[in-house]
């Protein structure tokens with residue numbers, strides 16, 4: 001059964017796609033354009049009642065929330081493809097810790113920045129300079145903690161690539177390649193090296209080659 005993944009062009013879905021490629025799971029994609037509000041259509045809401053992407057269908061099994069989907073496939077196919085959850089319970093704990101750090105510390109400010117700088121103009125909303133400034137300041141402090149962490153280990157959870165790293169790829173891509181804020185990564189030696197490494201993974205390169213986000217304006 002091929003996994004059906006909705007909304008491949010946008011950030012949260014790209015986490016899922018990288019995970020599926022690393023786990024060697026076959027998938028197909030269904031386009032959902034959030035800049036046109038397609039994620040709020042009655043048909044889509046039957047699959048994802050909160051009206052956001054992604055959602056997956058695996059036979060008659062439906063699952064939403066990008067990080068839950070990644071955890072599900074990394075566990076389901078534990079002995080297939082790249083191990084993304086760590087080899088010991090202690091490594092697993094650190095993967096979970098950094099996944100939560102991504103969701104609760106990193107994602108809110110970078111999500112606000114992406115909305116303000118990339119998506120508000122598309123839907124005719126004037127960006128809010130105060131929110132941009134505050135979000136950038138919050139993200140700076142988060143990245144300072146990452147810089148310290150990455151000075152001690154190659155990847156976030158340790159010296160192995162994991163879901164925690166994958167989870168950061170899509171919004172770092174927005175930050176570096178779409179928001180004009182590459183300096184936030186480049187100015188931090190260890191964050192920069194880590195970004196260079198994880199964004200060179202063939203799974204990520206494949207995802208951006210197949211599903212590159214192209215701004216409509």
Ligand SMILES: N[C@@H](CCC(=O)N[C@@H](CS)C(=O)NCC(=O)O)C(=O)O
Nearest residue numbers: 010011012034052053054065066067
């Ligand atoms: N916690 C959700 C967040 C998903 C999310 O925010 N998706 C964004 C795209 S990256 C979206 O669908 N935005 C459209 C909207 O909010 O209407 C997940 O990780 O799956």
